[in-house]
Amino acid sequence: MSTLAPKDPLASVEAHQVTAGGRAVARAVWLLVNAFSATFRWRLEDNAGVLAGPQPRPAIYALWHNRSALAPVVYRKFVRARWPERRLTAMASASKDGAIAARVMELFGAQTVRGSSSRRGPQAMAELIDAARGGADLAITPDGPRGPRYQVQAGVIALAQYAGLPLVPVSYFLSAKKVLRSWDGYQVPLPFGRCEVVFGEPLVVPRRLDEGAREELRAELERRLNGITRD
Secondary structure, three states: OOOOOOOOOOOOOOOOOOOHHHHHHHHHHHHHHHHHHOOOEEEEEOOOOOOOOOOOOOOEEEOOHHHHHHHHHHHHHHHHOOOOOOOEEEEEOOOHHHHHHHHHHHHOOOEEEEOEOOEOHHHHHHHHHHHHHOOOEEEEOOOOOOOOOOOOOOHHHHHHHHHOOOEEEEEEEEOOEEEOOOOOOOEEEOOOOEEEEEEOOOEOOOOOOOHHHHHHHHHHHHHHHHHOOOO
16 A cells, blocks of 8 residues: 655656565465464454444545554454455555555455556546545545655645545554564564554545645645554
């Protein structure tokens, strides 16, 4: 998953497609994530009542890039388990690694859109908006694909503005994990630990915004996400 930006000269570049080797890697990752997550002691904190009451309208679920490994599992366990007809469209970068990540998401039953701030950004934005208009939930990592870590990029606010969907901050704490030496400190879940999932208060983005209001909302989403994130 990744974030978005205004139009750039590489917008029309095609996304890398997954190779046969990439498909094998994706299936191995999918099997491991399923196996490991089956051993977790899960806990949900939903103080804002995102999952309470009748089925809510579709939303954009935003979580930090370093927690994307369990994003489809969290969606399946806490959203689709309650409303099986819901479906997810996720963002994956247009890179070779993004092709593998997209295949993993597809194995979990999600649709994928390929793009990032540096490649296919406007096309990806349009595809995500089309998916939202078709009734899909969206998943975005607002600090991806290159960071800085835990800093929301402006593109996610524009997406919410044009898609007309609320932004739902999501995070989780893993008691057993390996933290990689990557820009985001990517968290690889290990088995037999606790996974404490938090759904934050949704952020509604008006259709009409000036640059000052857009920046205020960007900072507010960042504040809400960091407020529910514990390393």
